[in-house]
Amino acid sequence: MRERTGGQGADRIIDIGGPATLSKSLRAARPGGQVQLVGSLAGPESMIDASPLLASGITLHSITLGSGEGFEDLNRAIAANRMHPVIDRAFAFEQATEAFQHFRAPSRIGKVVIEH
Numbered sequence: 076m077r078e079r080t081g082g083q084g085a086d087r088i089i090d091i092g093g094p095a096t097l098s099k100s101l102r103a104a105r106p107g108g109q110v111q112l113v114g115s116l117a118g119p120e121s122m123i124d125a126s127p128l129l130a131s132g133i134t135l136h137s138i139t140l141g142s143g144e145g146f147e148d149l150n151r152a153i154a155a156n157r158m159h160p161v162i163d164r165a166f167a168f169e170q171a172t173e174a175f176q177h178f179r180a181p182s183r184i185g186k187v188v189i190e191h
Contacts, residue, residue: 077103084108098124106131113138161185 077084084105090097091114100110101124110133127133152158163185166174171189178187 080105087111089113094123098127101125101127101133101135104131104133107133109134109136111136111138113140163187165190 079085085103086105086108088100088104088108088110090100090110090112092100093112093114097110097112100112104110104127108131112135128135161184163183164174164177165188166177168189168191174187174189177183
């Protein structure tokens with residue numbers, strides 16, 4: 076995977092495969108990069124090569140998503156309270172570069188939307 080970054084490695088990787096794909100994610104990260112472990116969709120546990128963590132200062136974070144029941148409860152609460160996201164600004168798909176620049180602006184409040 077490093078070839079896609081010119082051999083440098085990725086700054087941030089979100090791994091949804093879990094233990095079965097984590098070693099690949101660690102090898103694909105740049106020195107000092109970050110790997111966020113979100114799920115375990117790829118199946119059962121496997122041996123994980125931790126040497127990239129030790130050799131290059133990669134940070135590994137585990138992110139917990141919660142239960143499906145909790146997600147349904149959240150959606151019911153959002154609907155019951157008529158909650159809506161705050162939209163700062165919407166951009167056409169062709170303006171994606173401008174949208175990303177706007178997203179970085181410290182004066183932005185709310186979501187930046189790219190419409191397709």
